[in-house]
Amino acid sequence: MSEKVKFTVRDLDLFYGNFQALKNINMNIEQGKITAFIGPSGCGKSTFLKTLNRMNDLVEGVKINGEVTLDGVDIYKDFDAIMLRSRVGMVFQQPNPFPMSIYDNVAYGPRIHGVKKKSALDEIVEKSLRQAAIWDEVKDKLKKSALAVSGGQQQRICIARTLAIEPEVILMDEPTSALDPISTIKIEDLASELKKNYTIIIVTHNMQQAGRISDKTAFFLTGEVIEYGDTEQIFNKPVNKKTEDYITGRFG
Numbered sequence: 001m002s003e004k005v006k007f008t009v010r011d012l013d014l015f016y017g018n019f020q021a022l023k024n025i026n027m028n029i030e031q032g033k034i035t036a037f038i039g040p041s042g043c044g045k046s047t048f049l050k051t052l053n054r055m056n057d058l059v060e061g062v063k064i065n066g067e068v069t070l071d072g073v074d075i076y077k078d079f080d081a082i083m084l085r086s087r088v089g090m091v092f093q094q095p096n097p098f099p100m101s102i103y104d105n106v107a108y109g110p111r112i113h114g115v116k117k118k119s120a121l122d123e124i125v126e127k128s129l130r131q132a133a134i135w136d137e138v139k140d141k142l143k144k145s146a147l148a149v150s151g152g153q154q155q156r157i158c159i160a161r162t163l164a165i166e167p168e169v170i171l172m173d174e175p176t177s178a179l180d181p182i183s184t185i186k187i188e189d190l191a192s193e194l195k196k197n198y199t200i201i202i203v204t205h206n207m208q209q210a211g212r213i214s215d216k217t218a219f220f221l222t223g224e225v226i227e228y229g230d231t232e233q234i235f236n237k238p239v240n241k242k243t244e245d246y247i248t249g250r251f252g
Helices: 045-051 081-087 102-112 118-131 151-163 181-194 207-213 231-236 241-247
Strands: 005-016 019-030 034-038 062-070 088-091 169-173 199-203 216-221 224-230
Touching: 005 045, 019 045, 019 199, 019 216, 019 224, 034 045, 034 207, 045 169, 045 199, 081 088, 088 151, 102 118, 102 151, 118 151, 151 169, 151 181, 181 199, 181 207, 199 207, 207 231, 216 231, 216 241, 224 231, 224 241, 231 241
Parallel strands: 034 199, 034 216, 088 169, 169 199
Antiparallel strands: 005 019, 005 062, 216 224
């Protein structure tokens, strides 16, 4: 069965001023899968992740060549950035809840998109917190500040906030690197659950994590994709010597 491609990336180069951060990236990212980007620090994984929802537009001096399409539509030519980000949500490395109540954090996106009715917002907030596997922990604290809960809970509230706008794709930039092992497992379990309804792309420097939860893995080195394929193949039978060296811990 051929898998549906969500993102197609062709001949993508990205420059910060004169520095070339991404070189000739070509990749199809499949719908309903977890795709992991691995590689040493500073190799371009997060930069590439941010090209998928145009977060790099906010950086001065960025120049992007090549093509990125979402469901066949060019995201740089035919998409409004705000519209794109409502379809492609983002969860960052550090939990970043807004300094407001848990309820208002999750209701923030829907309100911006015009949902005003309290009953509708209540429903979205509950559904999103349930999807983010944190409803039972916070249902009695919805009016409390989102900053008053633990880091792992804050990160799941941020995931609920992302889910509340019903994106199709969730980008996760090292979502567990600031968390303890138990919170990390909760987020990994959550990602595995969410892929039933979403396409998930995760940047991780934790190779065990990529091995545990992803279907596809791309290995990045100095701005290039060295190898991309099924996670099992990348980890067990890498084609490229550099991939093998990285995965077996010889460098990086």
